[in-house]
Amino acid sequence: MQTTMKTNRILRLFFTYAFLLFVTVLIIYPLLWTVGASFNPGNSLISTSIIPENPTLDHYKELFAGKESLQYGKWYWNSLKISIFTMLGTMITVSFTAFAFSRFRFKGRKNALMLFLLLQMIPQFAALIALFVLAQILGMMNSHWLLILLYIGGQIPMNTYLMKGYMDSIPMDLDESAKIDGASNTRIFWQIILPLSRPMLAVVAMNGFTGPLGDFVLSSVILRTPDSYTLPIGLYKLVNDVMGASYTTFAAGAILISIPIAITFLLLQKQFVSGLTAGGTKG
C-alpha cells in the first residue's frame, strides 16, 4: 500500500515535470528562433539556425538606417506615444466616471449605466466603416491625436464597469466619516477612493496601454504614410511587402519591442493580477 502510493507519486511528478518541460520548450522555441533569426546574416531564413554561425548586427543597424519605407525609430516612438497618452487618458476619464457612478445617485445614472453596458458589448469594430469613410473625405488621415481620442473613447465603457465594480466594494463608511470631517468630494476621491482602487487602476492602465499597442484595425484605417505608422502596421508591412525577403530585419525589430515590454510586464505583474482576479470573481 505504502509503496504503490509512493510509486504513484513519483510517476505523477515525473509526468508533471515532463509535461512542464515540454510546454516550456513550446513557449521558448519560437522566441529563441526569433532571437536567432535577428542575428543571422542575409535576408533569407532558409539558412537560419537558432545559434547563427556568423552572427551579425546588420539587421539591427538596418532598422535605424533611415530608409523611407523602414522608419523603425519613428514607429517605435509613435507606438509609445499613442499607448502612453491613451493609458493616461483612460485612467483619468475612467476613474472619475467610475467614481461618479459608484458614489453618487444622480438623474440619468441608470440610463448612462445601460448605455455603457450596451457600448461595452458592441465592438469598436462597428465604427470601422464610418472612420474609414470619414477619414478619407475629411482628410483626418495620419493624425495621432485623433487616434488617441478614439482609443480612449473605446476603452471607457468596459474599464468604467470594471472600476465601478471595484469601487463599489470599498465601504461607504469611509467616505461618510471623511465627509463628516469636512472633506470635499474631490478630496475623498484623491485621498481615499483612488488609493484603495490601485489594483484595478493597474488593470485599467494595462488595458489602456496594451490596447493601442496591439491595435491593427483602427490604426491601419487612419495611418497611411510610413512616417505616421505604429509598430503593428510598420512591421506587418515590412514582413508582407516582400514576403520572406526582410524577415530577419523584422525579427530584429520584434526583439527590440518585445524585450522591454515583456520585462515591464513581468515586473508589474503582481500589481494587476490581484485586480484581475477581483474583477473576475465579481464579474
Add this chain to the structure above:
Amino acid sequence: MQHRTIAPLLSIIPGLGQFYNKQWVKGLVFLILAASFFVAFGDLLNMGFWGLFTLGTQVPRDNSIFLLAEGIIALIVSAFGLGIYYWNLKDAYHNGKLRDENFPVTSLKSEYQNLIGQGYPYLISGPSLFLLIFAVIFPILFSFALAFTNYDLYHSPPANLADWVGLETFAEIFTVDIWRSTFFDVLAWTVIWTLVASSLQVSLGVFLAIVVNQKEVRFKKFFRTILVLPWAVPGFVTILIFAGLFNDSFGAINNDILAFFGMDPIPWMTDEKWARVALIFMQGWLGFPYIFIVTTGVLQSIPEDLYEAATIDGASIFAKFKNITMPMILIAMAPIIITQFTFNFNNFNIIYLFNGGGPAVAGSTAGGTDILVSWIYKLTMQSSQYSLAAALTILLSIFVIGIALWQFRRTNSFKEGA
C-alpha cells in the same frame, strides 16, 4: 385649471411656464437657452435633416456621405435639445404643483446650491460622455446608417449619390447566391473558430495552473514566469513570428522540425484546413497564460481546510478535484471564460496578421480562414462594399449583444444566488 397644467403648457415655449410661476431669472435662462440653441444649430438642423432624408439630390453639389454625417450630428444635437426641453417642461410642472399645494416655489438660491451639489457627478463624468459620443456613438450610428443605403464603389461621391434602400442589402446577403454562400461559410468557421480556440486556451490554462499548483512541484516561480511569457510579449509580434515559423517554404516548422522527424512539409499557409489548424494552435499558445494566471489566483484562494477535510474522509485525488477544485474554478471564472469567447469571436489580429485570412477562395471576397470581422474589414478596405460591410456589422453586433446579454443575466443570477 390648475397651475400644474397651465405652467407646462405655457412652457411649450421654453421659459414662459417659469414666468407664469414667477421664477423670472430661471425663465429668462430657459428662454435664452432655447433661442441660442436655434440660432447656433438652426442651419445645422435644417441642413442635417434635409440631408438625412434625401441624401442629396444634385451631383456634384451634394455629397451624400457628408449629408449623412451632418444628419447624424443633427440627430445627436436634437437629442440634447430635447433633453433640456423635457427638463424645462418638468420644472414648470413641478413648480406648478408646488403652487397648487400652496407651497412656495423653490428659490433661486436653493436651486443654485442644488445645481452645484448635484452637478458634481455630471461635471466629472461629462468629459467621458462627450468623448464617448464623439469617438464611439457617432461612428457606430454612422456605420449602422450606411447599412440602409446603397453606398459602394458605384454610388460614391463626388461623381454619384447614394440613396436609402431600406433593408435591401440585408435581403441581398440572404438571396444573392455568392453572398449567401460566403456569409454562411464565414459564419460557420467563425463559430467553430470561437468554440475550439477558446475551449483550447481555457482548458490549457486551467490544466497548467492545476499542474503547477501541485504541492510537490518545485521551481514554481520559474515555471510561472515561463508560462506567462506568451502574454508578456506583444500579441502582434508573436503572430508575425508564427507567420514566419509556419511559412510553407522557409518556415522552421517545415524545414527544421518536420524535416527532423522525416515528415513531408505541410502547406500551412496555402491549404485552408492546415491554416485553420495552425491558427487554433497559435491562439492556444497566445491565450492560455491569462486563464493560467487567473486560475492560479483562484486556486490559491481555496482554503486548505477543504482538502484536509476531504482527505480525512478518504477522498481520492480525483474526487477532490471533481468536487472541490473544479466547481470553485468554474464559479469564480465563468465571466472571464465567457469573455474569452466574445474576444475570439472578434479576434481580428490573429486572422489578419497570420496570412490575411487566406488562402484565397475562388469567386469569394472572403478567404479560407476569414472570420466575420476580418471579412468586414476586407469588404471595407479592399473592395469598397461599404453598405454590405455595414449590414454585416449590424448582424455581428446583434449576435455579440445577444451573447453578452445572456452572460449578463447569468452573472446576475450568480450574484442573487450568492
